[in-house]
Amino acid sequence: MRVFLAFLFGFLLTSPLEMLRAEDWLQFRGPGSRGIADASSIPDTWTTEENVSWSEKTRGLGWSSPVIVGKRIFYTTVINDGETESPRKGLYFGGNRSAIPDAQHHWLVVCRDLENGKVLWEKQVHEGRPSNAVHLKNTLASETPVSDGTHLYTYFGNHGLYCFDLEGKQVWSKQLKAHKIRYEWGTAASPVLHGDRLYVVDDNEEQSTLTSYDKKTGEQHWQVKREEKSNWATPFVWKNDVRTEIVTPGTGMTRAYDLEGKELYRLSGASTITIATPYTAHGLLYISSGYVLDGRRPIFAIRPGSEGDISLDAGKTSNNYIKWSQPLAAPYNPTTLVYNDLLYVLYDRGFFACYDAKTGAEVYGKQRLPMGRAFTSSPWASAGKIYCLNEDGVTFVIKAGRAFELLGTNALAEEDMCMATPAIVGNRLIIRTAANIYCISTPE
Secondary structure, three states, rough: HHHHHHHHHHHHOOOOOHOOOOOOOOOOOOHHHHHHHOOOOOOOOOOOOOOOEEEEEOEOOOOOOOEEEEEEEEEEEEEEEEOOOOOOOOOOOOOOOOOOOOOEEEEEEEEEEOOOEEEEEEEEEEEEOOOOOOOOOOOOOOOOEEEEOOOEEEOOOEEEEEEOOOOOOOEEEEEEOOOOOOOOOOOOOEEEEEEEEEEEOOOOOOOOEEEEOOEEEEEEEEEEEEOOOOOOOOEEEEEOOOOOEEOOOOOEEEEEEEEOOEEEEEEEOOOOOOOOOOEOOOOEEEEEEEOOOOOOEEEEEEEEOOOEEEOOOOOOOOOOEEEEEEEEEOOOOOOOOEEEOOEEOOOOOEEEEEEOOOOOOEEEEEOOOOOOOOOOOOEEEOOOOOEEOOOOOOEEEEOOOOOOOOOEEEEHHHHOOOOOOOEEOOEEEEOOOOOEEEEEEEOO
């Protein structure tokens, strides 16, 4: 009884910020980078008024996804003191911008209350003129923060890496050198955590690297140089039955490293632009890259324990290390989604398809989503449904299963351009748009 009372007393004294919950959305695409929230109960339908717990205007511009720890929402943004050219909905052609803005910019980390959306704190980490230009549809705050439940780690590519406690106190910072990115498109790969290490991929046109930092101090443990040029894919730490490896997708080669930076294996055959994040299900690693104008747009399902060059021979779709592949199935911007035994693909131009996650066999081919003009956000799943958010702020709800069935569509305001992937916790769906942040929720 004394032991139980001591445990109960300690539990009651624990602050909400110290109580890391299994359903917290701590990184891009949430637990395991998979985009699945089956423990949640988000609604199937909403408008700007129906099933909206709250909405708030946002400042600045950024496509970092929100992350959720306890009762707090975190994201990043950059405010331009001058004029900012508004991003346009639709595909990316014609959006290259080579001129670096002259005006002062402010790089901010924002914390909001999950219950009401009010700003709890806002911290500026950098002020000045940007070191690089960005594509019209990119931003200077496109990397999603990551949290271990007690600290928040934010990364602004070409500027710096910053650690905060959840009350907004800066614990450490690290200024980083700016590098030239292909066609001045800007950066996007988010940092990832594993144990006491924080891993950052910086793929660029000058010298690409994978770096391991001590999450407590920001001290660099090691850095390996990479042969890849510019990429925008967030790495993934895969703890499998054989070992733990850091998977880094790349246009030239997808490479996996051990926890000390030694290369384990490499895989060629990606499309010329690599954006999607790897993840794991059914004991397999799923990797995709699908630039829309490429003749190869592969999805790979990789077995654990791979070694050396595991690239497929010409005309082959599997080998000893790759269980299956689909050479023309991958989307461009969105990451694919494995939910139960099926792999779902949301294509940038408004199509949706489904494959068997274990074998790669097609379950159903491309289905047109009505009004589905352009998609950048990755899909997510909850309670037997798949959700797909397009750049116009319309979310398509699709029934999970072996037959395509569109259940409904939900639209936000006309100004709500959407490129960030939402976050989910409990009965709340947090959608960040160019102009607003929404809490979509089922009534208590």
